[in-house]
Amino acid sequence: MKKMILLVGLGTALFLSSCNKVKTGDVTFWQQTGSGYGVTVVQLNGVTSNITSEYSSVPACGKSGCAVFNGIEEGTYTYSASDGTSNWNGSITVSEGCKTMQLY
Numbered sequence: 001m002k003k004m005i006l007l008v009g010l011g012t013a014l015f016l017s018s019c020n021k022v023k024t025g026d027v028t029f030w031q032q033t034g035s036g037y038g039v040t041v042v043q044l045n046g047v048t049s050n051i052t053s054e055y056s057s058v059p060a061c062g063k064s065g066c067a068v069f070n071g072i073e074e075g076t077y078t079y080s081a082s083d084g085t086s087n088w089n090g091s092i093t094v095s096e097g098c099k100t101m102q103l104y
Contacts, residue, residue, distance in 0.1 A: 042067035061098030
């Protein structure tokens with residue numbers, strides 16, 4: 001009986017360890033100091049976030065004032081952005097970790 005329980009437990013553990021977990025990543029959009037764009041609204045995968053600050057160099061992922069998107073499933077997505085005058089469109093490939101994308 002003990003061997004049967006052990007085998008069932010081992011089989012369950014092997015089954016659960018073979019399940020694929022969904023991999024996600026984060027994306028941070030930013031703009032250069034002096035760009036003059038003001039507030040830029042960014043849309044990625046149906047979610048909107050705003051760039052409200054400018055940076056002189058690449059900011060850290062998730063930095064305040066950037067358009068930050070967390071927990072995006074790995075894959076390639078289109079994005080769009082606008083400050084009311086200028087528009088940006090493109091695609092970005094999301095993988096585990098964080099990716100920064102400068103809009104200029």
